[in-house]
Amino acid sequence: MPHWISNDPGEEASMLNALGIKSVDELFTDVPKKARLGRLGIGPGHEEFEVVDTIDRILNRNRTLTQFACFLGGRITPRYVPAAVDAIISRSEFYTAYTPYQAETSQGTLRSLFEFQSLWTEMTGLDVANASLYDGSTAAGEALLLCRRVHEGRRFLVPASLPWEEKSVLCNYGTGPGLSVEEIPYDSKSGCLDLNFVRAEIAKGDVFGVLADVPNGFGHVDEGLLELKSLIGDVPLVIAADPLSLSTLEPPGSYGADVVVAEGQGFGMASCFGGPLLGLFACRREHVRAAPGRIVGATVDAIGQRAYCLTLTTREQHIRRSRATSNICTNESLMALAFVVYASLVGPRGLAQLQVELAEKARTLASALGGIEGLRAPRFDAPYLGEFTVEVTRGTAREFLDGVERHRILGGHLLKDPRPSAGAQPEYFLAAATDWIGDREIQKYARAARTVLTSARRSA
Amino acid sequence: MTYRQARWEEPDIWDLAPIRTGDSPPAIPGIPEKLRRKEHIRWPELSEQEVMRHYTRLSQMNFGVDSGSYPLGSCTMKYNPKVSEMLARRKHAVELHPYQPESTAQGALELFWRLERILTKVTGMPEVSLQAAAGAHGEYASLLMVRAYFRDRGEAEKRTEVLLPDTAHGTNPASAAMAGYTTREIPSRDGCVDLPALKAAVSEKTACFMLTNPNTAGLFESEILDIAETVHGVGGMLYYDGANLNAIMGITSPGRMGFDVAHLNLHKTFATPHGGGGPGAGVLAAGETLAPYLPVPRIVKQGRKYHLDYDRPKSIGKIKTAYGNFGLDLRAYAFALTHGEEGLKHVARRSVLNSNYTALHLGKFLPRPFRTLVKHEFVLSGSPLKELGLRTADLAKRLLDEGVHAPTEYFPSIVDEALMVELPETESKRELDHYIAAFERAIHDTPENLRSAPHATSVRRVDEVRAARQPLLTWRDLRAAAGKAQTP
Numbered sequence: 001m002p003h004w005i006s007n008d009p010g011e012e013a014s015m016l017n018a019l020g021i022k023s024v025d026e027l028f029t030d031v032p033k034k035a036r037l038g039r040l041g042i043g044p045g046h047e048e049f050e051v052v053d054t055i056d057r058i059l060n061r062n063r064t065l066t067q068f069a070c071f072l073g074g075r076i077t078p079r080y081v082p083a084a085v086d087a088i089i090s091r092s093e094f095y096t097a098y099t100p101y102q103a104e105t106s107q108g109t110l111r112s113l114f115e116f117q118s119l120w121t122e123m124t125g126l127d128v129a130n131a132s133l134y135d136g137s138t139a140a141g142e143a144l145l146l147c148r149r150v151h152e153g154r155r156f157l158v159p160a161s162l163p164w165e166e167k168s169v170l171c172n173y174g175t176g177p178g179l180s181v182e183e184i185p186y187d188s189k190s191g192c193l194d195l196n197f198v199r200a201e202i203a204k205g206d207v208f209g210v211l212a213d214v215p216n217g218f219g220h221v222d223e224g225l226l227e228l229k230s231l232i233g234d235v236p237l238v239i240a241a242d243p244l245s246l247s248t249l250e251p252p253g254s255y256g257a258d259v260v261v262a263e264g265q266g267f268g269m270a271s272c273f274g275g276p277l278l279g280l281f282a283c284r285r286e287h288v289r290a291a292p293g294r295i296v297g298a299t300v301d302a303i304g305q306r307a308y309c310l311t312l313t314t315r316e317q318h319i320r321r322s323r324a325t326s327n328i329c330t331n332e333s334l335m336a337l338a339f340v341v342y343a344s345l346v347g348p349r350g351l352a353q354l355q356v357e358l359a360e361k362a363r364t365l366a367s368a369l370g371g372i373e374g375l376r377a378p379r380f381d382a383p384y385l386g387e388f389t390v391e392v393t394r395g396t397a398r399e400f401l402d403g404v405e406r407h408r409i410l411g412g413h414l415l416k417d418p419r420p421s422a423g424a425q426p427e428y429f430l431a432a433a434t435d436w437i438g439d440r441e442i443q444k445y446a447r448a449a450r451t452v453l454t455s456a457r458r459s460a
Numbered sequence: 461m462t463y464r465q466a467r468w469e470e471p472d473i474w475d476l477a478p479i480r481t482g483d484s485p486p487a488i489p490g491i492p493e494k495l496r497r498k499e500h501i502r503w504p505e506l507s508e509q510e511v512m513r514h515y516t517r518l519s520q521m522n523f524g525v526d527s528g529s530y531p532l533g534s535c536t537m538k539y540n541p542k543v544s545e546m547l548a549r550r551k552h553a554v555e556l557h558p559y560q561p562e563s564t565a566q567g568a569l570e571l572f573w574r575l576e577r578i579l580t581k582v583t584g585m586p587e588v589s590l591q592a593a594a595g596a597h598g599e600y601a602s603l604l605m606v607r608a609y610f611r612d613r614g615e616a617e618k619r620t621e622v623l624l625p626d627t628a629h630g631t632n633p634a635s636a637a638m639a640g641y642t643t644r645e646i647p648s649r650d651g652c653v654d655l656p657a658l659k660a661a662v663s664e665k666t667a668c669f670m671l672t673n674p675n676t677a678g679l680f681e682s683e684i685l686d687i688a689e690t691v692h693g694v695g696g697m698l699y700y701d702g703a704n705l706n707a708i709m710g711i712t713s714p715g716r717m718g719f720d721v722a723h724l725n726l727h728k729t730f731a732t733p734h735g736g737g738g739p740g741a742g743v744l745a746a747g748e749t750l751a752p753y754l755p756v757p758r759i760v761k762q763g764r765k766y767h768l769d770y771d772r773p774k775s776i777g778k779i780k781t782a783y784g785n786f787g788l789d790l791r792a793y794a795f796a797l798t799h800g801e802e803g804l805k806h807v808a809r810r811s812v813l814n815s816n817y818t819a820l821h822l823g824k825f826l827p828r829p830f831r832t833l834v835k836h837e838f839v840l841s842g843s844p845l846k847e848l849g850l851r852t853a854d855l856a857k858r859l860l861d862e863g864v865h866a867p868t869e870y871f872p873s874i875v876d877e878a879l880m881v882e883l884p885e886t887e888s889k890r891e892l893d894h895y896i897a898a899f900e901r902a903i904h905d906t907p908e909n910l911r912s913a914p915h916a917t918s919v920r921r922v923d924e925v926r927a928a929r930q931p932l933l934t935w936r937d938l939r940a941a942a943g944k945a946q947t948p
Binding site: 002005024027028037040062068075084087090091092094103104105106111113128135137163165171172175176178221223226248249250270271273274277296297298300301306321328330331335337347359363401405410 | 472473488490492501504505511512516522526530532535539543549551553555565568584599631637641643679682685708712727736737739756773776779780783785793796797798799803806810812857912914918920922932934935936
């Protein structure tokens with residue numbers, strides 16, 4: 001058995017003795033007999049070596065991304081994590097700490113979160129940021145609620161191309177206050193937002209917020225974003241931005257974003273089957289008291305030295321209870337640390353260079369797949385960075401991806417809501433450039449794609 | 461006083477190197493010039509060694525469970541097993557993508573499935589989902605499930621109220637409000653739910669009663685079966701806040717007590733680290749009535765294969781991008797597998813023994829407002845300190861000088877100047893005695909020393925009022941306040 005609990009036989013006896021009782025059972029007399037359990041039925045405990053063995057055996061039933069040529073992307077991206085990131089977040093002073101309620105003994109966490117907030121405002125061009133949320137989708141949900149707090153209306157507009165998970169999460173955030181999430185159609189040629197639709201919906205009224213993403217759910221960069229704020233006027237604009245894209249693209253604050261949210265996993269976190277992730281949230285200064293989550297502020301200590309603490313806490317659940325701006329208690333602080341460490345290791349120029357390289361690979365990939373009969377790659381003609389949408393015109397996208405997987409290629413992910421209620425959807429998938437692919441993998445993908453589509457024609 | 465936390469005169473990261481400006485990122489073909497960033501992100505270019513030293517120094521100005529006892533009540537700051545950390549970093553755990561085909565991620569799905577099976581036993585509920593990222597996230601999702609259930613029954617208009625005791629965690633009313641409910645507090649009597657008051661409050665408007673058991677006063681709600689009957693009697697749902705599960709794991713369960721839906725915090729009871737505030741890992745458990753409303757996907761086993769099932773027509777849909785915080789769920793599974801049946805019960809028994817033992821001793825220094833039989837945590841009132849012109853906060857700060865963390869302060873709010881203490885099962889008797897001695901030294905120190913504490917931490921008492929009145933939230937704010945130019 002583990003030594004996580006003291007095995008000293010004298011300990012328990014002496015504690016019981018101090019309490020004047022004979023058995024620990026006497027400490028449970030307040031649990032009614034009718035509510036007691038017999039056995040849990042989960043089996044006996046194990047030695048550490050057995051646990052390691054069992055879990056390794058289970059994990060080895062996975063095939064890791066590097067066993068394939070991997071073109072998976074979207075909000076969660078496989079990207080190399082420098083060893084130094086893990087070295088820092090593995091320091092137990094960081095990872096075994098709680099939320100820094102006692103500021104004096106928690107300056108490490110607080111300072112690193114202050115640096116994180118500073119970095120995210122630099123990247124977005126906004127004034128303030130919080131200390132993180134669960135993931136990009138819940139950050140978008142919290143942004144929806146902030147918009148409603150600062151603007152009247154019942155309708156929130158989002159791109160029809162937004163990943164289905166995010167739409168579903170947003171609908172859930174809208175459910176409580178009775179708000180509706182409505183889709184902005186995209187231009188079938190460019191994949192970009194139909195701005196005339198936005199104009200018309202704003203004119204109809206009752207819109208309290210608009211969300212757009214960069215790159216969008218199809219992987220494309222929509223020049224129309226620059227006009228969006230002038231179209232919607234005082235209706236708050238939320239931009240969901242890929243953090244790496246902000247190394248080379250204008251900060252959304254400069255084109256009128258009131259809130260910028262993001263999924264931060266690509267900065268120093270492995271894709272780890274989707275968790276933990278990192279939600280980023282920045283907004284304008286005038287909205288900070290309506291913002292969700294923990295916020296770190298700078299101040300001084302009793303002898304005038306610079307110090308940091310959690311601040312503006314009257315927004316929060318432990319103070320304001322049912323009138324809080326959010327129910328956030330736990331966030332993703334350690335991942336926020338990973339984010340700022342990653343950015344500091346790679347540096348602003350390194351980040352831009354990485355984005356340029358991924359964009360170059362994506363263009364090579366697009367030209368390799370683009371010439372293949374049975375595929376439209378890219379499906380849309382708007383510019384893109386490291387990923388783009390492909391349409392499968394022969395057979396289904398599912399069949400195609402399953403087909404190339406047999407050639408040890410993870411060709412991309414389906415842009416489909418998998419719930420049976422979702423109905424018919426286009427045969428699109430998203431293909432992404434990742435750190436681990438080069439010309440060899442791209443050519444291998446193209447060959448496999450041809451093989452798969454040729455056999456699809458034969459069977460058709 | 462022998463404790464001294466490190467203090468480094470460490471510059472802020474943006475002052476470690478001059479921030480170069482004036483050059484712009486390279487162009488990317490096709491990207492319109494108007495969208496191109498004019499200037500690189502303003503952040504320093506540093507060497508790896510500079511970054512390592514900076515954050516190593518910051519870490520040395522931080523306090524974790526590995527540094528010393530951390531008795532935050534309801535936070536269950538137990539030891540984070542290192543074997544779990546090692547396993548969570550395996551290549552076959554981290555190099556996985558949620559969109560890779562199911563057939564290539566059978567191990568990950570199996571691990572989720574196995575953990576879920578254990579958690580159905582621990583919760584006494586038939587269905588479990590790991591999608592929630594944290595406890596409050598689970599609360600919120602549970603209330604959305606309750607909402608969907610009443611909508612299906614055509615009672616959405618009628619069921620508008622969520623009831624909760626006045627000792628509830630702040631996240632409970634906040635989650636209820638986000639889910640669109642009005643909240644109503646039920647007063648406590650002697651630290652527990654006042655059953656007659658609950659009986660008077662429930663009605664056809666009641667959607668749900670949210671309860672933590674043991675509650676935040678550290679008391680087991682012994683009338684739980686009557687509470688369940690009362691809530692069910694008006695057709696309401698009973699919600700279990702699992703923050704305090706550590707006290708009762710294997711002794712009783714939410715299902716056994718009559719709850720319809722529950723959340724657990726794996727980052728408390730199952731020893732996954734808190735990370736300075738997160739990530740956590742939440743669990744949603746549901747009885748037969750609410751199970752169809754759990755978020756999609758669900759993990760199912762068909763023959764020998766594991767599969768993500770999206771065909772749940774009543775499901776509330778997604779509550780976050782991916783399923784579960786896999787890295788944390790893996791750590792929790794290692795914890796459960798190590799302990800097994802007897803081990804998990806021992807966790808509960810030892811945490812309750814620790815709590816009663818510590819309460820017995822600390823009760824000599826400050827009054828205990830409720831009955832003395834407590835579960836995994838207990839509450840003291842710092843009100844006698846007021847006679848010396850002191851407050852609970854002064855004692856909490858003075859405790860930091862002892863190289864231990866302070867208890868939760870000013871919660872639950874029904875106790876004047878409250879201190880809520882939880883020293884989980886991983887604290888040995890020696891550590892408990894050390895804490896008791898530290899507490900005794902602290903409370904018997906001079907009022908001046910208490911008022912000016914802490915002295916041994918990397919900074920002295922932090923001016924939180926000033927932080928809120930003049931918010932400085934980024935480095936630009938700091939520079940502006942220092943009267944420097946906005947740009948470096």
